Amino acid sequence: MKYKIGFDIGSTTIKAVVLDEYNHICYKSYERHMAQVRQKALDKLRELKCYTKEPFQFAISGSGALGLCEQGNIPFVQEVFASAQGVHTFFPETDVAIELGGEDAKILFFKGSIEQRMNSTCAGGTGAFIDQMASLLDMDLSQMNEASLHFHRLYPIASRCGVFAKTDIQPLINQGVDKADLCASIFQAVVDQTITSLAQGRKIEGNLLFLGGPLYFLEGLRNRFKETLKMEEDQITCPETAIHFVALGAALCAKESFTFEQLEQKLLDLVNQPITLEESSPLFESEQDYEDFMKRHRSHDVQHASLKEYKGKAYLGIDSGSTTTKLVLLSEDHKILYDSYSSNKGNPLDVVLKELKTIYQINPDICIGGSYATGYGEELMVHAFHLDGGIVETMAHYTAAKAFNPDVDYILDIGGQDIKCFKIRDGHIDDIVLNEACSSGCGSFIETFAKSLGYDAKEFAKIGLQAKHPVDLGTRCTVFMNSGVKQAQKNGASMADISAGLCRSVVKNALYKVIRAKNKENIGKNIVVQGGTFQNDSVLRSFEMELQREVIRPSIAHLMGAYGAALYAQDLHPENSSLLTYDQCCQFTHESKSIACQGCTNHCSLTVNTFFDGTVLVAGNKCDKMIKTKKNNLNLPDLYKDKMELIHQYIDKYKHEKKIGMPLVLNNYDLLPFWSAFFDALDYEVIWSSPSTKKMYHQGQQSIPSDTACFPAKVVHGHIEQLIGKVDTIFYPCMTYNINEKQSDNHYNCPLVAYYPEVIAGNMDLKNTKIIYPYLSFDDVKTFVNALILHFKKAGISFTRKQVLQALDKGKEEYLHFKDQLVQKHMQAVAFARDNHYPIIVLCGRPYHLDPLINHQMNQLLTQLGFVVVSEESVPRLQRQKVNVLNQWTYHARLYQAARYVCENEDMNLVQLVSFGCGIDAITTDEVRDILRKKDKFYTQIKIDEIDNLGAARIRLRSLKEAIAQKEGR
Incomplete structure (x- = not known):
């Protein structure tokens, strides 16, 4: 009996298949390799001695195997070819095969000549993406799959990148959306990613074969494909070998014969291959260097006091963030009486409720003088627990930073998936930058890597402090970084070197991809860093080394949003907070249901939250139709x-x-x-x-x-x-x-x-x-x-x-x-704003940004915030002026004209809408910003895409409103 062995070493798993001479499967396995590719391959080969005889034919396939095969002179089969061979042999009636792996996604079309489409620069819509989303929901994959089978409503969720998806999902969690709906919506996002990004215009039709772990294990994902593609049950096949299929194909393609001794020696040589280290400076030259560093940062501390013995008024701040919830309770003299930092675990309300009960249990007589919330879940927290109000994140963080350095001129906050940077000039926030398209400079980036390598985030961070030769991973997205880490491991880099290298990459991504700093003078001299990511000493040290400048990291860097909200609550000095009492907390219940708004043709997906005392919060709406609110419903002019x-x-x-x-x-x-x-x-x-x-x-x-x-x-x-x-x-x-x-x-x-x-x-x-x-x-x-x-x-x-x-x-x-009518309406809107003392926003973009699906009704969000809105094409034509770029596009010229117009009018500011992926706008944004800054005007850019969650946009626009008010002394 002759045997064939095939290995498939992917980004996260190793699969093995043994075939006899009749192509019957004698053995198959599917295991995670935890990035220990060489050792795992060797262990697997030794295990197979019981299942086959020598000589046998052997080949390896998979994204994690190419380097191993090249260095060890082991037969390699390209994975698409391996899959195609398996399909031809076992499922010849297949028209299309879809294979989703850990970080790879592929479609093979078999009608006519074989054609394959594969993801290149993004792991959106793969198993790694689903793993991230399961972690965010605090569910394992089996729970997620089961929940998805009982959904009632689908929500639009991005799948191209984890940061987009988290940005969409987190507000839905905060709004109380049913997890079953979220799980099904995540699977739908994977389907949409496959159809739009992989198929790229070629129809998925005929007989469909599902391959890979996610499609094999997740029935809910298969259901979403079936319903979206409108396929019958008999058109779809998901075989028992779906998770082993590339290994099966590799075995079919195996031609070269080996004995166990020969192949074992090749793999053993690879495991014992000498380490190749990069030349790079360590984070700390000596133990004393590290001690001096820690001593300096310990000096930026906050005093604590006993909550149990406290008698005066206390002030509560809650920061409901994208992945964590933070609480700070302050005394009247700004001492911390109580603080907490907890993962949301998919339900931030439960987290806050538990902490409030704990506060009341420690000191039943505590007198809460004021309570404010900030963060993505601000509105939910205010309504659920009857807080006194909410404060936009940027102002909360600025308020906190001033407590540590009144002269602060730059604040960098790196959270789980968000980067917020704001420049302070003359005591007010002058510029705000938020990450919009990539999470590779955020804390979840390191956390995800730590888990994939078998560590928790804190342990992984500590390891980095010991690095002697940190790996240079550059400033790249997570997918490319995965490849870089694998290459570093292949070259023998230690976990410490990889950890420190990732921390340096976080810093470089934040500085050069998000802030886009040209030099360190652009950043500022009095810098305060905050956010949970800067609790990682390796990240903090990397940041100071990159800037060659000392910064302030408060001891409560991870609590700064909540700390600022508590300070803000104290500044307002309310008589008594409306916060729920202990008895009310014990009675607290929360129910949510999803409905489609019928107020207009947009049919917004609304979540109706009902609390124990009858309080209702409707979330997800883009306007105030069909919803009774306390907001000023004045119909402000909107061009x-x-x-x-x-x-x-x-x-x-x-x-x-x-x-x-x-x-x-x-x-x-x-x-x-x-x-x-x-x-x-x-x-x-x-x-x-x-x-x-x-x-x-x-x-x-x-x-x-x-x-x-x-x-x-x-x-x-x-x-x-x-x-x-x-x-x-x-x-x-x-x-x-x-x-x-x-x-x-x-x-x-x-x-x-x-x-x-x-x-x-x-x-x-x-x-x-x-x-x-x-x-x-x-x-x-x-x-x-x-x-x-x-x-x-x-x-x-x-x-x-x-x-x-x-x-x-x-x-x-x-x-x-038509153009004359727009100018006339513009003049009427400006006159109204000035007569009634409303600020004016020139909302700039392209003509097609008028489309409500494309602009996500950003104009309505602005009018809700109290702005009169005009458009760039309604601006009266000014005398043509020179700009610093080649001015050859009609729509660009309108943008530059609008920027000049704003500079000439004190009561106007500009917001620019940019479609994600627009290469030409790389030119316009810098030029518009330069025009405005020369006249001390704020520049606000909103990147928009198919995903219509307004969380980041709302933060930016509310921050603009606060900055305008500060500048005017209000």
């Missing part, structure tokens, strides 16, 4: 809302028997008045697609060919799907140039905006609907007319030259009228 109303008037204005479809996307949000009037003159009614919805986006996601396109471009596919079948012909022209507004060196469209019609025509199944997508330019009337006549003639529609010229004139006239 975004006004423009949308004007657009709807155009949609309903022209009626004709002949119809032509156009998608309401990208530059059509600017040109809709033109095209509506243009086709009206030709006796055609334009059937515009409706404003974007999540449902529409998902209807088109299978035809999106690139994950790197911005969300506004991805949405186009859903709009086209909506028009297919409604009209016989869709008109969607390519436009290299915009209308020339004579405010820039040239007037280009962004390439995606200009040529996305080509993408649609080349990647979508339009069925029987025709699409006309000529290249048009308003600058060349002759070419415009000829191209339009020619392309419509090909579609069987005839226009004369005279008709098109007349239509062109009418379209331009209506376009200019």
Whole structure:
């Protein structure tokens, strides 16, 4: 009997399969290797002596095996080839195979020639992603799977990156959303990631094979795939070998023969390979160096007092963060009577309730003079426990930092998944930076690595202090860092060197990816660092070494948000706090249910929280419709809302028997008045697609060919799907140039905006609907007319030259009228704001940022905060001014004009909306910021994507409001 052995060494596990000469499985195993790849492979080979005879054929596959095979001269099989071989042998009827691993995700298409798609730079939508989410919910995978089978409602959750997902999930946890709904929503996010990012426009259809651990173990995940892809049960197969399939394929592909002695010696040589160390300086040169460091930081301490014996008023601060909840109870002379720092474990309310009971039990007579909350769960805490109020995180941290250094000019707070940096100038917050797209500079980044290597976070941090040669892992995302760690381990780096290297990477990511510091002078001279991550002495030391400057880390760095909230509560000096009493805490109950708001077509997913005393908190809403609140419901002027109303008037204005479809996307949000009037003159009614919805986006996601396109471009596919079948012909022209507004060196469209019609025509199944997508330019009337006549003639529609010229004139006239209306509404809004003393925000972006799905109704959030909102295109045209960049894009020129306009008006500030992934905005953001800073104006940037959680945006905008108030002395 001849045997074949295949190993699959992945990012987190090692799988082994033994086949006999008839391809029957004699043995299979699936185990985590805890990054000890070489030793685990050797142990596994020794174990297999009982299951096979020699000589045997052997091969290895998997993302963690290539280096091992190269150094040991062991046969390697590319994992996609191994999977394909397994499919052909055991499941030849398969059309598509989806394999999800620890950090790898793959799709294989078997119709026609074999084609594979694989993740490259992100582990979103993989097993590692699901593991992170399970940890956040304080559940194991089996609990998560079981819960998902009983869900009632799905919530939109990002899957591209763990930081996005955590940012979406944490507020839902804080709002009290049912865990069953969260688990199913996380699985749905994995499905969406697979369809949009991996399939990249190719449809998943026919017979589907599920492979890999997540799909094998998680029935709830398989169900989400089945329902999303609308497949029948008999189309889907998830074999018993799903978790061993690459190893099975490697065994099938094994050709080279070995004896146990030969192969064991090769693996033993790899285990004993000499260590290769990098040349790098240690964190501490000596024990005395470390002692001096600790002594200096111990000096920034806070005094404590006995809660049990305290008689005066006390002040409570609660910081409900993304992964942890912090409480601080202060005496009247600012001594800490009680503090706590706890993991949320998926339910921050239970954490706070337990701590409040403990406070009352220690001192039943305690008199709470004031209580305030901050953090992501601020609103939930205020309503649940009847706190006196809430304070935005940035102000809470600034208030705390001033207690340690009144001259503080820079604060850096690194939490579990958040980085917050604020620069202080003249006693007020001048600039705020938050991480938006990456968690690699945060505490959860180190914690996740520590767990994957078999350590808890504190133990892993201490190990780093002993490093002699910290590994240089650079400033990269978690996926690449995983590869770097594996390479370091392969080279023999110690756990201490890896720990210290990761801590240095956290610091570099924070400084160079989030803050984008050009030099240390940009940071400040009086720096206070805080947040749980800076409790890690290795991170703190790395930060000081990188800056070559000493900083202040308070002894309560991990409690600074709660400490600042408590100080803020004391400053207000309320007579008595409305905080729940001990008896009320004992009666406390909380129920939540999910509903869909029917107030408008957005149908926001709302969570209705009901507490023991009848208090109700509705969370998840983007406006105040259908919800009774104590907020000022004054309908403040909002140019975004006004423009949308004007657009709807155009949609309903022209009626004709002949119809032509156009998608309401990208530059059509600017040109809709033109095209509506243009086709009206030709006796055609334009059937515009409706404003974007999540449902529409998902209807088109299978035809999106690139994950790197911005969300506004991805949405186009859903709009086209909506028009297919409604009209016989869709008109969607390519436009290299915009209308020339004579405010820039040239007037280009962004390439995606200009040529996305080509993408649609080349990647979508339009069925029987025709699409006309000529290249048009308003600058060349002759070419415009000829191209339009020619392309419509090909579609069987005839226009004369005279008709098109007349239509062109009418379209331009209506376009200019539309722009004049916007300027008039702008002037009316400004007059109202000044008459009634409201601050004004110029909310800048692109025309398509008017789409409510794309802007996530940021304009409504601003009006709720008490701002009058105008838009960049409504700004009266100023005299053209020189900028420091090549000014060749029409929409960019509007941004620069708006920034100049804001600088000339004391009561205005600017907020810029940027679509995540927009390369061109890397230029605009810096230029707009420079224009504003020269006139001492705040610059606020909001990055937006398909995920509509407003947590980070709300923090930023509330901070802007507080900073404006501080600057004005209020």
